[in-house]
Structure formats: structure tokens, C-alpha cells
Amino acid sequence: xxxxxxxxxxxxxxxxxxxxxxxxxxxxxxxxxxxxxxxxxxxxxxxxxxxxxxxxxxxxxxxxxxxxxxxxxxxxxxxxxxxxxxxxxxxxxxxxxxxxxxxxxxxxxxxxxxxxxxxxxxxxxxxxxxxxxxxxxxxxxxxxxxxxxxxxxxxxxxxxxxxxxxxxxxxxxxxxxxxxxxxxxxxxxxxxxxxxxxxxxxxxxxxxxxxxxxxxxxxxxxxxxxxxxxxxxxxxxxxxxxxxxxxxxxxxxxxxxxxxxxxxxxxxxxxxxxxxxxxxxxxxxxxxxxx
Numbered sequence: 001x002x003x004x005x006x007x008x009x010x011x012x013x014x015x016x017x018x019x020x021x022x023x024x025x026x027x028x029x030x031x032x033x034x035x036x037x038x039x040x041x042x043x044x045x046x047x048x049x050x051x052x053x054x055x056x057x058x059x060x061x062x063x064x065x066x067x068x069x070x071x072x073x074x075x076x077x078x079x080x081x082x083x084x085x086x087x088x089x090x091x092x093x094x095x096x097x098x099x100x101x102x103x104x105x106x107x108x109x110x111x112x113x114x115x116x117x118x119x120x121x122x123x124x125x126x127x128x129x130x131x132x133x134x135x136x137x138x139x140x141x142x143x144x145x146x147x148x149x150x151x152x153x154x155x156x157x158x159x160x161x162x163x164x165x166x167x168x169x170x171x172x173x174x175x176x177x178x179x180x181x182x183x184x185x186x187x188x189x190x191x192x193x194x195x196x197x198x199x200x201x202x203x204x205x206x207x208x209x210x211x212x213x214x215x216x217x218x219x220x221x222x223x224x225x226x227x228x229x230x231x232x233x234x235x236x237x238x239x240x241x242x243x244x245x246x247x248x249x250x251x252x253x254x255x256x257x258x259x260x261x262x263x264x265x266x267x268x269x270x271x272x273x274x275x276x277x278x279x280x281x282x283x284x285x286x287x288x289x290x291x
Contacts, residue, residue, distance in 0.1 A: 040177040040230050042101040044284040049094045050240075052276025054118050056087035058159050060268040062124045066140060067257040073137045078127040079152070087159060089117030091276060097170075099282070106180055108170035116190070118161040118272070126262070128152035140261045141203030148207070153200035155254060155264050161272070162215070164190030164244065166222050178230040185223035188244045191215055192270060196254035200262060208259045212252075218270075220246040228280070236280045244272040 061082045064073035075081055097110030128150045129136030135145055138152035165188070172182025195213035202208055226240035248269040255263035 046280045046282040048280035050278030051092040056272040067263040068261040083122035085122040087120035104174045106172045113165040116161045125154040146205040188222035189219045194251035216249040218246040242274040
């Protein structure tokens with residue numbers, strides 16, 4: 001009897017274990033991780049900052065006139081009436097724009113505004129004459145030559161490109177999904193300040209000097225090339241070269257009147273070579289994935 005009871009207990013234990021196993025849920029199937037293939041989108045608004053250096057050039061001509069009569073003064077031999085001089089300096093600023101991507105092509109509109117440290121200086125003179133009884137047209141009213149008068153009337157100009165900006169189109173092609181090579185061109189504008197220091201003599205032979213300044217805001221054109229690369233989906237870095245031509249502008253008159261009736265006007269043309277590096281933040285969604 002005892003053996004029968006032990007056997008029945010063992011059988012019931014085995015049955016209970018099998019039933020419990022049948023009630024357990026099957027182990028869930030876990031899918032292997034999917035590799036993400038980023039899609040680098042260039043479409044969207046962006047803003048950024050930049051800094052660099054510019055190699056500017058001013059080509060300036062000076063014309064003299066009698067401030068009492070308005071008649072032009074013809075500078076004699078030995079006078080310096082034109083000069084071409086460098087206006088170099090650092091630049092810094094910001095830019096904003098919008099990109100449209102179509103396959104491997106990227107089209108953009110971009111505007112920027114820049115501070116400029118570009119400055120330069122040049123000297124001119126309307127020479128005196130040693131032919132008596134007059135000292136020449138550059139020293140009106142002077143009938144003798146005091147020491148230094150042979151230099152005549154001199155003018156030194158200091159020019160400073162104070163700021164400039166551009167509004168440009170860009171057309172680029174993607175060398176890789178993250179690297180864009182582009183060409184760019186459009187409108188350029190900027191303000192150039194000219195300060196003139198004029199020295200000469202009164203009809204009595206007294207040395208005199210005066211300083212004057214004025215600013216001109218000019219519009220011109222610009223064109224260049226650049227490369228831009230994605231760092232992340234939203235951040236990119238770029239290197240850009242621009243040639244800028246602000247055209248011709250006038251400054252003056254710079255005058256010694258009323259002590260001496262001679263004045264001068266300056267006509268200048270400014271061009272610039274700009275090299276700058278920048279960083280942009282593009283507004284937009286996260287990286288897209290392909291499966």
C-alpha cells in the first residue's frame with residue numbers, strides 16, 4: 001500500500017511540473033538592430049558667423065582748383081596727382097540664408113554684413129615753382145619761396161573701409177553628401193571714410209594745415225567661390241573667397257581756404273580680395289534613416 005501511495009505522489013508531481021511548463025509564455029523574438037544610413041539634407045534656413053582678412057586696393061586721383069574762382073589748377077611738372085595703394089585688414093561678421101537641395105545640386109540666397117579694419121594712406125602734392133616773380137599756381141598769391149615752399153601744397157589721404165555687406169546667389173554641387181563646392185555672386189555695398197590732411201602756405205609765406213573728412217556709401221558687385229562641409233546635420237563649416245568692386249567714389253573738397261585759395265577733390269576706385277572662414281547653423285529636422 002505504501003508503495004502505491006509513493007508512486008501516485010511521484011506521478012502527480014511530474015504532472016504538475018509539466019502543466020506549469022505549458023503555462024509559461026514563449027521567449028519573445030528580438031529583431032537584430034538595423035544599421036542607420038544618414039541622409040544629409042541641405043535644405044533650410046541657416047545663420048552663422050565668419051572672420052578673415054581682406055586685401056583691398058584704392059586707385060585715387062587728385063584734382064586741384066582755386067577755391068575763390070572755381071577755376072581748375074594745372075599742377076606743374078613734379079606734382080603727384082595719382083596713386084594706387086593697399087588697404088588691408090581683418091574682417092568679421094555674420095551671414096544668413098536659405099538653401100534648396102535638388103539631388104546633387106544646392107541653390108542658395110545669402111546675405112552678410114561685415115566689420116572691416118581695412119586702411120591705407122597715400123600722399124599727393126601740387127608742386128611749387130622756382131620761377132620768379134610768382135611761386136606757381138599751387139601756391140596762390142605767393143610771390144617768393146620760403147623754406148619748404150618748393151613742395152607746394154600737399155595732400156595726404158587716409159582711407160578706411162568701415163563696413164561692407166553682400167547679397168548673393170549661390171549655386172553648388174555636392175562632391176559627397178556632406179561636401180559642397182559652390183560659386184557665388186551678386187550685390188556688394190560698403191562705406192569708405194576718407195580723411196584728408198592738406199598743408200601749404202599763405203600769400204605771406206606762413207605754413208598752414210587743415211584736416212577734413214567725409215564718408216561715401218557705395219554699391220558695386222562681388223563674385224567668388226567656396227567650399228562648405230557638414231559637421232553634423234545642423235552644423236557646417238566653410239571657406240570662401242570673394243572679389244569685390246565698389247566702383248568709383250568722390251571725397252572732398254579738402255581746402256586751405258580762406259588762408260590760401262587752393263582746394264582739392266579726390267576720386268577713388270576701391271576693389272577688394274576677401275578670404276574668410278565661417279560656421280553655419282542650419283535649422284531643420286533630425287537625420288533621416290533608410291532601412
